[in-house]
Amino acid sequence: MAAKPRISVIGVGYVGLCTAVGFASKGYSVVCSDVDSGKVSKIKAGIPPFHEPNLPQMLEKSINQGYLTCLVNQTEAAVMETDITYIAVSTPSKEDGSIDLRYIEAVSRDIGKTLRQKNGYHVVLVKSTVVPGTTQNTVKPILEAESKKTCGRDFGLCMNPEFLRQGSAFEDTSNPDRVVIGSFDEKSGDAIERLYRDFYHPKVPRIIRTSLATAELIKYASNAMLATKISFINTIANICEEIPGADVKVVAAAMGLDKRIGPLFLDAGLGYGGSCFPKDVKALIACSKALGYEPELLDSVEDVNHKQPLKAVEFVKQQLGNLEGKNIAILGLAFKPDTDDMREARVIPIINELLKEGAVITAYDPVAISMAKSIFQNKISYADSAIGCLKNADCAIVVTEWEEFKKLSPEDFCINMRHPILIDGRRIYCPEVYSEKLKFTAIGLGK
Numbered sequence: 001m002a003a004k005p006r007i008s009v010i011g012v013g014y015v016g017l018c019t020a021v022g023f024a025s026k027g028y029s030v031v032c033s034d035v036d037s038g039k040v041s042k043i044k045a046g047i048p049p050f051h052e053p054n055l056p057q058m059l060e061k062s063i064n065q066g067y068l069t070c071l072v073n074q075t076e077a078a079v080m081e082t083d084i085t086y087i088a089v090s091t092p093s094k095e096d097g098s099i100d101l102r103y104i105e106a107v108s109r110d111i112g113k114t115l116r117q118k119n120g121y122h123v124v125l126v127k128s129t130v131v132p133g134t135t136q137n138t139v140k141p142i143l144e145a146e147s148k149k150t151c152g153r154d155f156g157l158c159m160n161p162e163f164l165r166q167g168s169a170f171e172d173t174s175n176p177d178r179v180v181i182g183s184f185d186e187k188s189g190d191a192i193e194r195l196y197r198d199f200y201h202p203k204v205p206r207i208i209r210t211s212l213a214t215a216e217l218i219k220y221a222s223n224a225m226l227a228t229k230i231s232f233i234n235t236i237a238n239i240c241e242e243i244p245g246a247d248v249k250v251v252a253a254a255m256g257l258d259k260r261i262g263p264l265f266l267d268a269g270l271g272y273g274g275s276c277f278p279k280d281v282k283a284l285i286a287c288s289k290a291l292g293y294e295p296e297l298l299d300s301v302e303d304v305n306h307k308q309p310l311k312a313v314e315f316v317k318q319q320l321g322n323l324e325g326k327n328i329a330i331l332g333l334a335f336k337p338d339t340d341d342m343r344e345a346r347v348i349p350i351i352n353e354l355l356k357e358g359a360v361i362t363a364y365d366p367v368a369i370s371m372a373k374s375i376f377q378n379k380i381s382y383a384d385s386a387i388g389c390l391k392n393a394d395c396a397i398v399v400t401e402w403e404e405f406k407k408l409s410p411e412d413f414c415i416n417m418r419h420p421i422l423i424d425g426r427r428i429y430c431p432e433v434y435s436e437k438l439k440f441t442a443i444g445l446g447k
């Protein structure tokens with residue numbers, strides 16, 4: 001059997017580190033590089049720089065067995081020692097929502113410079129989410145200019161979008177629904193297909209081979225579809241609230257049984273956040289507009305999502321009137337459970353709005369408190385347990401659907417709060433049970 005290709009990963013955020021550890025845990029030799037020296041020190045010590053289930057054990061094992069090394073800002077060394085390079089750097093939004101490619105450009109320059117000195121065939125793989133045309137029109141020209149070599153002949157170029165979900169990254173990378181390989185040339189596409197066939201052997205997922213631009217668009221279309229489902233069900237939730245006796249949870253459960261619709265991403269709540277959906281929907285809108293097409297549906301998806309978190313504030317005001325000096329308990333800060341990521345978390349506009357109204361806020365999250373401190377500093381207080389957060393509160397809002405919040409009983413709220421008023425922003429409680437003992441309001445529940 002041919003030797004396993006050696007892999008470099010540039011950028012060890014969620015995607016880069018999970019990709020690197022995934023390969024290293026299966027015996028591939030992986031060299032990573034990242035400009036963030038703090039992140040690299042932690043990784044070298046076997047400590048993931050973010051919360052992700054199963055990652056600590058797998059990272060430690062990969063490092064101890066010598067399959068994973070991590071360097072500070074040494075793209076050249078990482079590329080030089082390997083056969084395939086993954087680009088996994090961030091692709092944030094610019095002010096106008098369009099994609100900011102500065103990290104992609106910087107890393108392409110570094111890779112190109114190294115390819116100039118490197119002998120042998122090398123494949124560069126874009127794993128970051130980039131708008132259609134980026135790999136062909138931005139990455140390829142930079143690689144060619146810096147390497148003085150020709151793409152497709154002297155080195156290969158592929159686009160391989162990532163579909164992992166934070167909080168279940170390993171389950172997703174070891175068992176993906178599909179692998180998409182966009183390739184500039186046949187040879188590099190074949191090399192990456194071989195890599196994945198070996199990696200997933202014997203349970204190889206469906207592999208889709210396509211052009212670079214189609215691969216890029218598959219990622220955006222997938223995220224835009226999921227965001228659309230969320231804004232759609234939130235729209236139905238908002239309609240339900242105007243219909244006595246209606247409940248969006250029951251509506252969604254029945255809809256989800258329809259095979260054409262499916263049950264996933266039909267959870268009404270306070271909207272989507274995180275590092276991907278908001279920025280990817282914005283980037284797709286900007287890209288589409290730049291191409292001359294007005295994507296009205298996506299504009300509405302965004303608009304609904306922008307307004308949805310403020311429903312929590314509306315509910316609090318309906319219950320308490322003037323919020324000046326009122327104690328509000330916030331349960332959940334992370335953008336979703338099982339992560340400490342607060343990028344675009346829905347709690348941010350909620351807390352900012354409550355503070356504007358003069359409310360006094362105490363928040364609790366099982367893992368995201370230190371992240372929250374860097375955002376809100378001492379403008380809010382932080383509790384070290386859910387019960388501690390509820391003490392003397394005039395109203396509690398569930399913002400993130402952590403498992404431990406689901407275990408809170410109506411009595412936990414009644415005993416600890418000054419006024420037992422509960423707003424279920426994620427529909428984790430049974431309305432019949434909780435409204436018996438509490439003043440209970442929930443997204444998508446008819447009055």
Ligand SMILES: NC(=O)c1ccc[n+]([C@@H]2O[C@H](COP(=O)([O-])OP(=O)(O)OC[C@H]3O[C@@H](n4cnc5c(N)ncnc54)[C@H](O)[C@@H]3O)[C@@H](O)[C@H]2O)c1
Pocket residue numbers: 010011012013014015016033034035036039073075088089090091103106107127128129130162163164165166275276
């Ligand atoms: N987070 C997710 O769930 C997810 C899922 C699928 C796709 N993606 C996409 O993958 C890409 C990376 O996302 P992420 O969440 O891992 O980002 P991240 O911000 O967590 O990590 C990116 C890393 O790249 C590093 N970096 C930036 N410039 C660099 C350079 N020139 N050289 C070396 N390192 C550099 C940063 O220091 C950072 O550690 C983005 O395009 C994102 O849209 C993310």
